[in-house]
Amino acid sequence: MIDYKPQYYPGSSIIAANRRKYINPNYKLEKLRSISDEDLVRLLGHRAPGEAYKSVHPPLEEMGEPECPIRRLVEPTPGAKAGDRIRYVQFTDSVYFAPLAPYMRAWMGHYRYRGVDIGVLSGRVPLEARERDLEKVAKELIETEVFDPARVGIRGATVHGHALRLDENGMMFDALRRYQLDKTTGEVVYVKDQVGVPLDKPITLGKPMPEDELRKRTSEFRVDGVSFRTDDELIRFIQRIHILRTEAGFDPNKVKGV
Amino acid sequence: MSEEKKFIEALRRKFKEAPEEKFTKFYIYDGWKQSKRKREFVEIAQKIAKERRIPFYNPDLHLGGIPLGQRVLMPYRLSGTDIYCEGDDLHFINNAAMQQMWHDIRRTVIVGLDAAHMVLTKRLGKEVTPETINHYLEVLNHALPGAAVVQEHMVETHPGLVADSYVKVFTGDDELADEIDDRFLIDINKEFPSDHAQQLKAAIGKRLYQVCRMPTIVAMTCDGATMSRWAAMQISMSMINAYKLMAGEAAVAEFAFAAKHAELIEMGTLMPWRRARGPNEPGGIPLGYIADICQASRVKPEDPVWVALEAISMGAVLYDQFWFGSYMSGGVGFTQYATCTYTDNILDDFCYYGADYVKKKYGGFAKVKPNWDIIKDIATEVSIYGLEQYERFPALMETHFGGSQRAAVVAAAAGVSVALATGHSTAGVNAWYLSQLLHKEEMGRLGFYGYDCQDQCGSTNSFSWRSDEGLVFNLRGVNYPNYAMNVGHQSAYTGIISAAHGGRGDAWTTNPLIKVAFADKDLKFDFTHPRLCFGKGALREFMPAGERDLIIPSH
Numbered sequence: 031m032i033d034y035k036p037q038y039y040p041g042s043s044i045i046a047a048n049r050r051k052y053i054n055p056n057y058k059l060e061k062l063r064s065i066s067d068e069d070l071v072r073l074l075g076h077r078a079p080g081e082a083y084k085s086v087h088p089p090l091e092e093m094g095e096p097e098c099p100i101r102r103l104v105e106p107t108p109g110a111k112a113g114d115r116i117r118y119v120q121f122t123d124s125v126y127f128a129p130l131a132p133y134m135r136a137w138m139g140h141y142r143y144r145g146v147d148i149g150v151l152s153g154r155v156p157l158e159a160r161e162r163d164l165e166k167v168a169k170e171l172i173e174t175e176v177f178d179p180a181r182v183g184i185r186g187a188t189v190h191g192h193a194l195r196l197d198e199n200g201m202m203f204d205a206l207r208r209y210q211l212d213k214t215t216g217e218v219v220y221v222k223d224q225v226g227v228p229l230d231k232p233i234t235l236g237k238p239m240p241e242d243e244l245r246k247r248t249s250e251f252r253v254d255g256v257s258f259r260t261d262d263e264l265i266r267f268i269q270r271i272h273i274l275r276t277e278a279g280f281d282p283n284k285v286k287g288v
Numbered sequence: 289m290s291e292e293k294k295f296i297e298a299l300r301r302k303f304k305e306a307p308e309e310k311f312t313k314f315y316i317y318d319g320w321k322q323s324k325r326k327r328e329f330v331e332i333a334q335k336i337a338k339e340r341r342i343p344f345y346n347p348d349l350h351l352g353g354i355p356l357g358q359r360v361l362m363p364y365r366l367s368g369t370d371i372y373c374e375g376d377d378l379h380f381i382n383n384a385a386m387q388q389m390w391h392d393i394r395r396t397v398i399v400g401l402d403a404a405h406m407v408l409t410k411r412l413g414k415e416v417t418p419e420t421i422n423h424y425l426e427v428l429n430h431a432l433p434g435a436a437v438v439q440e441h442m443v444e445t446h447p448g449l450v451a452d453s454y455v456k457v458f459t460g461d462d463e464l465a466d467e468i469d470d471r472f473l474i475d476i477n478k479e480f481p482s483d484h485a486q487q488l489k490a491a492i493g494k495r496l497y498q499v500c501r502m503p504t505i506v507a508m509t510c511d512g513a514t515m516s517r518w519a520a521m522q523i524s525m526s527m528i529n530a531y532k533l534m535a536g537e538a539a540v541a542e543f544a545f546a547a548k549h550a551e552l553i554e555m556g557t558l559m560p561w562r563r564a565r566g567p568n569e570p571g572g573i574p575l576g577y578i579a580d581i582c583q584a585s586r587v588k589p590e591d592p593v594w595v596a597l598e599a600i601s602m603g604a605v606l607y608d609q610f611w612f613g614s615y616m617s618g619g620v621g622f623t624q625y626a627t628c629t630y631t632d633n634i635l636d637d638f639c640y641y642g643a644d645y646v647k648k649k650y651g652g653f654a655k656v657k658p659n660w661d662i663i664k665d666i667a668t669e670v671s672i673y674g675l676e677q678y679e680r681f682p683a684l685m686e687t688h689f690g691g692s693q694r695a696a697v698v699a700a701a702a703g704v705s706v707a708l709a710t711g712h713s714t715a716g717v718n719a720w721y722l723s724q725l726l727h728k729e730e731m732g733r734l735g736f737y738g739y740d741c742q743d744q745c746g747s748t749n750s751f752s753w754r755s756d757e758g759l760v761f762n763l764r765g766v767n768y769p770n771y772a773m774n775v776g777h778q779s780a781y782t783g784i785i786s787a788a789h790g791g792r793g794d795a796w797t798t799n800p801l802i803k804v805a806f807a808d809k810d811l812k813f814d815f816t817h818p819r820l821c822f823g824k825g826a827l828r829e830f831m832p833a834g835e836r837d838l839i840i841p842s843h
Contacts, residue, residue: 049732123733125685126310131732151736152691188351192733193689194359195305195312195682203314205358206351226351251730253679258730259672268729269664272722272747279748279758 038141041264045256048249049134052176055142059174063236070169073184073233075223076117076161083161085113107145109160116147119168120156120224122189124181124202127244127255134249138176143167154189172235175247179209179218180238186225200238209235294637299683301372302362302632307683312360319355320347325374326357362687364631368597371823378631378822379623380609384832385825388504389602389813390610391834393555393581394568395507397515398805400551401457401496404527407542414531418467421457421496424530425472428455431522433503437529450503452812452833458499458804460492474499479807481589484795491800497553498523499805504812504834513566516554520547553801555581559767563616570611575778576713576762576798578603579786581806583815585795592653592790593636593643596704596783601630601819603782611766612775622775628693629779630819634684635697637677639783642670642705653791654711666709667702667719671726674698692735692776695743699723700780707788713797714751714761716784720777721746735776742774761785762798 039049051057068079077083087093090111095101123130130138135155136148146167147158159167171177172184180201183191191203199211201218208222212234220233239247251258258265277284299307320326326347333345347355363372380386401421408414431437433453434445458474459465465473476485476492500519507515524543528535546552556572559565565572584598604626613621629635643653646666650656678685678694688694702723707716724743728734734743749770752758759768762785766778789797796803806815812833814821824830837843 125679125731133728133732133734149737150733150740152694152731152733153689190689193678193685193691193694195310195686197314198311200311203359205356206354207315207358250732253676258675258726264729265668265726268725269668269722272725273660273664275745275747276718276721276751280751 039137040267041261043251043256043261043264044246045249045251046261046264048247052130052134052138052249053141059170059176061174062177062239063173065169065172065233065235067165067169069233070165070172072229073172073220073223074117074119074165074168075186075225075227083109083112083114086115087113089113107160107163109163110145112160112162114160114162116158117161117164118156118158118186119164119171119184120154120186120189121171121177122154122183122185122192122202124183124191124196125193125250125252126181126196126202127241127248127250127252128181129176129178129244129247129249130182131250135176139167153192154185177235178239178244179235180211181244183208184220184224186223188226200241211238293677293681294633294640295677295681295684295687298365298372298632298634299681299687301365302687303360303683305683307681310682315358317357317360319357320350320361322357323361323374323376325376326361329376364627365633366819366823366826367601367630367633367636368594368819369823371820371827373823373826375624375627377826378627379621380605380614383822383825383830384828385813385821385823385830386605386609388825388830388832389815389818389821390570390606391504391507391832392501392811392813392815393573393606394512395453395502395504395515396555396805397500397502397519397568398553398801399498399500399519399523399547400553401498403546403551404523404543405496407539407546408527408531411542412531412533412539418464420530422467422469422472424526425455425457425469425498427530428498428522428526429472431526431529432500432519434506434522437522437525438535445503446838448838449505449834449836453501453503453506454810455501456499456808456810457496458492459494459496460489461494461496462489464494464496474804474808476804476807479804480586480795483793484586484589487795488800488804491796492804497801497805499808501811504832505836508834511566512554512556512568513558515568516548516552520544520552523547553799555802556765557767563767563772565615570606570615571766573606574763574765574798575603575781576785577765577802578606578782579762579789579797580799580802581815582782582786582818583803583806584817585786585790586807587816589790589793592708592787593639593704595790596707596787597630597636597639598818599786600635600700600779600783601822602779602815604629604779605818605822607766607778607782608775611778612773616773624690625692625696625776626779628688628697628776629700629783630822632687634687635700638670638674638697638701639704641673642666642701643708645669646705646709650709653708654788654793656709658706658710658712658715662709663706663715663719663722666706667722668726670702670705671698671723672730674701675727675730690735691731691733692739694731695724695727695735695739696776696780698727699743700783703780703784704787707784708791711788711792713785713788716788717761717781718747718750720780720784721750738773739776742770742777745770 038053071079132150132155136150139148149156194203206226209220337344405416433450436442527543554567558567559571582599584595608626699720703716703720706719734740
């Protein structure tokens with residue numbers, strides 16, 4: 031095996047640096063808030079707090095799996111070992127300086143977590159995993175610097191809002207109004223779970239980050255923040271990829287010295 | 289700065305706040321009731337539900353009681369016009385002009401007459417002269433809508449139902465054209481600017497082509513594959529009548545073969561089994577044909593940007609709304625997706641920015657040969673310009689609230705701009721793909737999995753002509769493998785082709801016969817101004833063909 035040191039992401043700007051930081055699994059995400067295990071389970075809405083995990087197959091050790099070199103190579107996740115069903119958490123990231131943009135969220139997830147299936151859309155990023163694995167991942171994604179209660183939404187469906195203007199309190203639009211800003215405490219409170227089912231008691235996710243803090247942590251280029259134009263290294267890198275792909279598609283022999 | 293932007297006026301009409309304002313209010317608009325069109329839907333649906341005794345449209349069922357309209361349900365401006373409408377008015381089911389555009393394409397086939405004339409003269413020893421041709425055309429104009437010309441005791445179609453069916457001819461031979469009755473002639477000299485007419489006549493030469501328009505009601509009740517059969521049947525019968533032939537003599541088979549195969553040019557080819565449709569269905573129509581069917585280049589050949597934008601609107605309606613939004617998916621369809629390229633003057637602004645950049649930096653259109661420096665420079669500049677507008681004007685970002693909308697519009701502008709600069713449509717589509725890669729990294733987001741996937745591999749196939757993975761760009765369409773579920777792209781691809789050839793001053797992009805066939809003022813849809821026509825459809829001011837009032841109770 032060659033000695034390979036991943037570079038994670040090109041670019042000379044602070045945005046590119048933030049992208050590298052979040053994607054790099056050796057960087058420990060800064061914890062900014064706490065959510066109890068019980069509240070997390072209620073927010074996800076897949077099982078009642080305290081309820082056993084539902085399984086879709088017996089534990090692997092009881093199944094007598096066939097001899098297989100891949101099985102020997104890959105250690106199953108705890109959820110896979112137990113036979114948990116696959117469940118999801120889905121986030122919507124506002125275009126207004128949210129910490130993560132959808133592709134960063136996906137790349138970060140793939141580098142940091144095992145046994146996850148992540149999709150990328152402009153307005154939402156679904157992450158699916160075995161249920162107990164999912165809860166662990168979701169907890170980190172909510173408790174750390176990659177989450178902001180005002181500019182990131184936890185939304186299973188009706189995700190519309192990432193590109194909309196903000197409300198008068200700087201909150202991202204949510205047609206289902208799963209969360210609201212408690213003006214007395216300044217904290218964001220979820221009153222519905224991620225698919226919009228009302229919660230029996232609200233879940234507090236803390237105060238929105240100040241604007242300057244968001245701008246410091248964001249991985250989104252914006253002309254009113256850090257302009258993409260200023261990151262010449264990143265632009266040249268993208269252009270190079272495009273040219274190599276084009277030439278290889280036209281005639282692979284044309285591509286030299288890569 | 290904002291006064292210079294073409295989209296500002298529409299943004300002011302769409303939202304109460306200034307386009308630069310980042311904050312607004314939500315949840316105060318009374319849901320669907322803020323929309324006049326939704327109120328109309330509810331009123332009519334409630335009446336129908338009572339009559340049919342089956343529950344019907346009820347927007348209060350949305351999200352278990354949270355109706356859409358928690359934000360502003362914004363109006364849309366048809367780009368290049370002063371027409372504003374509601375989004376619902378741009379669903380093709382609600383827009384008669386969109387339906388007619390498609391019907392006018394679907395009901396058209398071109399059939400060359402030279403093979404038939406050769407059979408008549410060389411095999412049967414008959415004389416073919418301008419007089420006999422005019423007589424034949426008169427007979428076919430009787431027969432094509434569905435009338436008998438040879439047989440006795442036949443049932444026929446009601447002329448009032450098929451009034452839009454007729455045949456015309458065109459040729460590149462001025463002498464022959466002079467001899468054809470004006471009522472049957474698409475006169476290239478009259479319909480096209482003189483330099484375009486010269487190009488077209490040189491390409492068409494002395495050959496003579498019929499343009500057959502089957503009735504819209506046939507297009508509505510049968511399918512595209514019907515058209516060549518319908519035309520061939522009536523052409524063969526009219527030949528028998530006009531040239532006094534024996535019905536069924538062996539030579540008649542030659543007319544049928546010519547009309548069904550040898551001399552037939554359909555608007556679209558049939559599709560493979562997994563997307564099975566016959567000819568003359570949207571899936572088989574090449575992008576370059578739509579660019580040619582659009583007739584805006586006859587109106588303002590000096591403004592290839594405007595021409596491309598008009599062509600883009602047709603591509604959006606046909607490929608995104610009809611094909612992907614209905615044939616391939618159904619239901620609500622992809623209207624919201626498609627309208628981004630022809631509403632609110634947004635793509636117009638981005639494209640004219642690119643055109644100005646090209647003119648200033650490269651001295652005009654089609655002045656440079658494509659190379660990497662040109663593609664990189666223009667595609668990067670125009671893409672970043674577009675992305676910055678979304679970031680400078682939050683109302684613009686909210687207008688294109690889906691990433692696929694923004695990706696399509698930004699990449700379209702990049703592609704059109706490179707096509708204008710180089711006169712090369714493949715360079716243009718290559719720029720589209722560079723734009724998509726830049727956009728994905730700039731915003732950290734693009735469209736959705738399926739949208740993005742095809743743009744990630746697009747650079748690779750853009751210049752590939754190998755048979756299993758590539759094709760000359762003008763001949764691609766939604767039947768091209770990589771574009772088969774590629775919603776939100778084909779409209780712009782149509783415009784990229786249009787811009788490349790418009791920039792060069794070409795009279796057509798892909799097929800001169802297609803171009804001339806739609807230079808026909810008797811068509812119901814106005815192919816010179818598609819966006820205006822769609823706007824009239826939205827305002828319910830467009831009168832289509834194929835109405836059935838004559839055969840139904842008065843209502």
